[in-house]
Amino acid sequence: KNQVEQSPQSLIILEGKNCTLQCNYTVSPFSNLRWYKQDTGRGPVSLTIMTFSENTKSNGRYTATLDADTKQSSLHITASQLSDSASYICVVSRQTGANNLFFGTGTRLTVIP
Amino acid sequence: DVKVTQSSRYLVKRTGEKVFLECVQDMDHENMFWYRQDPGLGLRLIYFSYDVKMKEKGDIPEGYSVSREKKERFSLILESASTNQTSMYLCASSRGGGGTYEQYFGPGTRLTVT
Numbered sequence: 680k681n682q683v684e685q686s687p688q689s690l691i692i693l694e695g696k697n698c699t700l701q702c703n704y705t706v707s708p709f710s711n712l713r714w715y716k717q718d719t720g721r722g723p724v725s726l727t728i729m730t731f732s733e734n735t736k737s738n739g740r741y742t743a744t745l746d747a748d749t750k751q752s753s754l755h756i757t758a759s760q761l762s763d764s765a766s767y768i769c770v771v772s773r774q775t776g777a778n779n780l781f782f783g784t785g786t787r788l789t790v791i792p
Numbered sequence: 793d794v795k796v797t798q799s800s801r802y803l804v805k806r807t808g809e810k811v812f813l814e815c816v817q818d819m820d821h822e823n824m825f826w827y828r829q830d831p832g833l834g835l836r837l838i839y840f841s842y843d844v845k846m847k848e849k850g851d852i853p854e855g856y857s858v859s860r861e862k863k864e865r866f867s868l869i870l871e872s873a874s875t876n877q878t879s880m881y882l883c884a885s886s887r888g889g890g891g892t893y894e895q896y897f898g899p900g901t902r903l904t905v906t
Contacts, residue, residue: 710891722796722882722897723835768834772891778850780891784834 681706683771685783692790696759700786702752702769710772710779714743714754717766717785726754726767759790795819796898798883804904811870813901815883823886824866825895826850826858828879835882841866842889873905 683704692698704712711730715723727736727743729752736743740757756763769783799814817824825840827850837850839858847858855877859867866885870877880902884895 713894720801720899722884722899724897725894728894770891778837778840778848779889780837780895782835784832 681781683769683781683783685769685786687786689787692759694759694761694790694792697757698759700754700767702783704750704771706771706773706781708774709747710774712745712752713770715768715770717768723768761790764788764790796883796885796896798898798901800901801899802902805873806906807874809873811873813868813881815866815898816864817885821885821887823889825884826868827882829882830879875905878905879903
């Protein structure tokens with residue numbers, strides 16, 4: 680069964696600290712993996728995309744990693760800011776099929792001053 | 793800059809009413825999608841469309857229908873709203889399919905059915 684699981688469900692950190700969010704998937708055959716950021720009351724916005732051959736991708740203070748062998752990805756946020764408070768959603772794409780996107784349930788991150 | 797707009801941010805309807813949610817994108821994207829988002833369940837695909845007048849069922853199409861008469865517009869219709877359709881509805885568009893192309897999301901419509 681194609682699934683995407685994220686952990687933790689929620690996380691509270693102090694401003695300026697780093698954190699790492701996890702995504703494990705069983706989607707096959709794998710095409711790519713995206714991390715989206717969703718601010719409260721807004722639609723998700725893509726942060727990074729990684730294909731099978733990529734194991735690291737950065738976007739400012741956000742760094743995503745991918746281990747295609749273990750089917751795990753992480754999103755590392757460096758020097759967190761209050762504006763990082765949001766839900767982060769992992770989305771894995773399968774190579775085949777018309778409906779081929781599989782969404783995690785997200786990690787709710789709260790950054791406190 | 794891609795823009796996806798949705799007709800309402802908040803909507804309150806009564807059980808049994810017919811509800812229309814409209815989505816418009818301005819980037820000439822081929823593909824459009826309707827999702828609902830519920831706490832603990834994430835985004836679930838209701839319907840998607842690869843072209844004008846084309847539609848495909850997603851994972852949870854029951855109780856919904858869609859219409860795509862023009863390329864830029866994709867409507868979600870609740871024929872007879874029920875309380876279990878209270879949710880956040882998100883529209884998205886992409887240049888192509890297969891997950892290769894980024895999906896751009898609208899701001900969402902929070903629908904409450906009483």
